[in-house]
Amino acid sequence: MFYSVHEMLQGNFTHINKYHNLMQRFDKRKKNAWLRHIIWHPSGGGKRLIPLLGETDLFLKGVTLLVLLLLLGTIAGNNLFGQISMPEPDDGPGNALHFDGSDDRVIVPAGVYFDDNTFTIETWMNPHGLRGWSRILDFEESGVGNRVVIYTSQGDTRRVYVDVFNGGAKIIEFGAEDAWEEDHWVHVAFVVADTVASLYLNGELSALRRFTGSVPAAMRDLNYIGACSGGFCEAPVVFDEFRIWSDSRTEEEIRSYMYRELDTSGLTDLVLYYQFNQDNGTLIPDLSGNGRDGTVDRFALTGTTSNWVESYAMAIPKNTAATSITDNGFTAEWSPIDNGIAEQYIIDVSTSYDFRSGTFVPGYESLSVGLDTMAVITGLDPNTSYFWRVRADKSSVAGQGAFTQTQITFTEENMSSPGFALDFESSSTKPYNNIVVGDGVYFDGNSLTIEAMVYLDSFSNLNPLMEFGSAAYNESASIFLNDGGSSSFQGLPIFYLYDRTDRILRLVSNEKLPLKKWTHFAVVVDGSMAYMYIDGKEVGSSSVTGDFKPVIRTSNLIGGSKGGGDSPDIILDEFRVWSRPLSQDELIANSSTELNLPVQDLELYYRFSRDKGEGVKDYSGNGRHGVLKDFSFSGTTSNWVRSYALERPFNLSTTNIGASNFTANWNPPNGLEVDRYLLDVSDVISFSTFVSGFEGRDVGNVTSFDVAGLNRGANYY
Numbered sequence: 001m002f003y004s005v006h007e008m009l010q011g012n013f014t015h016i017n018k019y020h021n022l023m024q025r026f027d028k029r030k031k032n033a034w035l036r037h038i039i040w041h042p043s044g045g046g047k048r049l050i051p052l053l054g055e056t057d058l059f060l061k062g063v064t065l066l067v068l069l070l071l072l073g074t075i076a077g078n079n080l081f082g083q084i085s086m087p088e089p090d091d092g093p094g095n096a097l098h099f100d101g102s103d104d105r106v107i108v109p110a111g112v113y114f115d116d117n118t119f120t121i122e123t124w125m126n127p128h129g130l131r132g133w134s135r136i137l138d139f140e141e142s143g144v145g146n147r148v149v150i151y152t153s154q155g156d157t158r159r160v161y162v163d164v165f166n167g168g169a170k171i172i173e174f175g176a177e178d179a180w181e182e183d184h185w186v187h188v189a190f191v192v193a194d195t196v197a198s199l200y201l202n203g204e205l206s207a208l209r210r211f212t213g214s215v216p217a218a219m220r221d222l223n224y225i226g227a228c229s230g231g232f233c234e235a236p237v238v239f240d241e242f243r244i245w246s247d248s249r250t251e252e253e254i255r256s257y258m259y260r261e262l263d264t265s266g267l268t269d270l271v272l273y274y275q276f277n278q279d280n281g282t283l284i285p286d287l288s289g290n291g292r293d294g295t296v297d298r299f300a301l302t303g304t305t306s307n308w309v310e311s312y313a314m315a316i317p318k319n320t321a322a323t324s325i326t327d328n329g330f331t332a333e334w335s336p337i338d339n340g341i342a343e344q345y346i347i348d349v350s351t352s353y354d355f356r357s358g359t360f361v362p363g364y365e366s367l368s369v370g371l372d373t374m375a376v377i378t379g380l381d382p383n384t385s386y387f388w389r390v391r392a393d394k395s396s397v398a399g400q401g402a403f404t405q406t407q408i409t410f411t412e413e414n415m416s417s418p419g420f421a422l423d424f425e426s427s428s429t430k431p432y433n434n435i436v437v438g439d440g441v442y443f444d445g446n447s448l449t450i451e452a453m454v455y456l457d458s459f460s461n462l463n464p465l466m467e468f469g470s471a472a473y474n475e476s477a478s479i480f481l482n483d484g485g486s487s488s489f490q491g492l493p494i495f496y497l498y499d500r501t502d503r504i505l506r507l508v509s510n511e512k513l514p515l516k517k518w519t520h521f522a523v524v525v526d527g528s529m530a531y532m533y534i535d536g537k538e539v540g541s542s543s544v545t546g547d548f549k550p551v552i553r554t555s556n557l558i559g560g561s562k563g564g565g566d567s568p569d570i571i572l573d574e575f576r577v578w579s580r581p582l583s584q585d586e587l588i589a590n591s592s593t594e595l596n597l598p599v600q601d602l603e604l605y606y607r608f609s610r611d612k613g614e615g616v617k618d619y620s621g622n623g624r625h626g627v628l629k630d631f632s633f634s635g636t637t638s639n640w641v642r643s644y645a646l647e648r649p650f651n652l653s654t655t656n657i658g659a660s661n662f663t664a665n666w667n668p669p670n671g672l673e674v675d676r677y678l679l680d681v682s683d684v685i686s687f688s689t690f691v692s693g694f695e696g697r698d699v700g701n702v703t704s705f706d707v708a709g710l711n712r713g714a715n716y717y
Contacts, residue, residue: 092340
């Protein structure tokens, strides 16, 4: 369709505001780049010339258009004021390359691509099928065995997997913990930093491994994208934005650059960069400036497969947030995409973090909301966590939109004391029960407190309570409730701090955690000293030999360790992280009550006050909600359970003291229905031995009891 200046001045701008989200991005490689910003007319057919000046007033746009047309008329002659034919719009992400999974491959020239143990590989991919062990990348030094391989899937798991070899010896081998979804764009990044390897999916850490050895800075001459030298490894994938860096990109850098094409000026760490923006031919220019152009090999280069195709990578809504939260619903909100065209937005709402079949909220599986950037979600249950995500959609690339980062929203509670806790099922084999915690600094250098209510079922395994670190650079704090095995440390909690990969603290308790009873456990770092407490009693101290840096920590687990380990055999309640050292008196006070919010310096607070759901709410106000991974959510283990953590008798006192007897008195716990009380009496403060007949003695539902048969002049506890 064509428009004259007269027609445009008569009001054919009516759709501009409605379709302002269809603005096209300037592409230096397109012809007529000086006519770069145009709008697709909603009635179909042709294009109208509309220069878009950001958020400029519509009137100014119209005036600017008229001036430009008059200028063009001067240049091109009066025929401009008849009909104007414009080139096709540049639809945001540009093009991509479709690999058929049969024999398609991209050959990359020989070169030194990996600078020892410091590099990053990242790309957007859209798997349109599943072929186990097919390649994202396979770079090798022939005849030597120096090889870096990234697979699209470990077998049929749909989990990205990595193998790295030095001279034929495998030094890195691990896979993502999260699976990709077929026919949707996903961003993959593999980072090596010193002795730590990390995998990211859509900008979020999915897996981490520490390793020994080095990745040689070798001249690699058998280099392929989407294939390998031996065959039977071709990937059924569409690729876009393939990059190799000579530095270890942080999570923040990955997220910052993944949503757009790169302006390569000043990017000295860029080793290889393929935009895949061609629409024909067999040459892929290397935009890093290093001249390593790729070769498209064995492609049909015709039709919609095995060819250059339209890309919908990077077209992702952002700034998602939930508002108007009630006990049965909330409003989901997001920002429109700023890279490409959206014809509709689609939202999913589920009770599961992985959106598996059967967990979608009725009516909210792939629900189209048109071009609205909000959706009112209703019909939910109270006290429950809900997971939701949004994607953009366009008819020419229907269904390919990448998902936003998953959001967790908690409906309002109607719980009363004693609330709930979380039971972890002990296991030395995967999958482990654990909680994945959101990113954050958490610790203000050498000034921190970590505390929790713990019910330890057994001394089996290592019982990892937590590990918070910064992925590629470690900087971790970790607590193990048991040293495991038959060592002299069995049953003794251990607390570690690392500055990068250097250990600056190893603090071991001098007392065991009691079994099968709720216990308050805490560690405190105050400058150059660290302390450990069990039920308010100091049970160990040690010096800190370095600085624990206040970096953003992106690898955070409760009930697990990224470096390996097992699931703890515990029930957990009232987990708290502070960015200051708490005093012993504060710890004692905290051991018997929920916190009265808000509280200064509280970085993370999990109350576990719900009875269902795969998320745990952060009550600190910082929004670092947790995701429960691999819990069974059935029965009395690996599930939510009733908590007695804070429900303990208080105001203990002694009356009627005689030569061989006394009366023990206590007040009942607040808000808890009690069936019976169990009484311990010992002549040692550690309760390592008991008075005969008074080890867990069932005294019934009373609040005082006479203890007799004691020795004159002795101390009793």
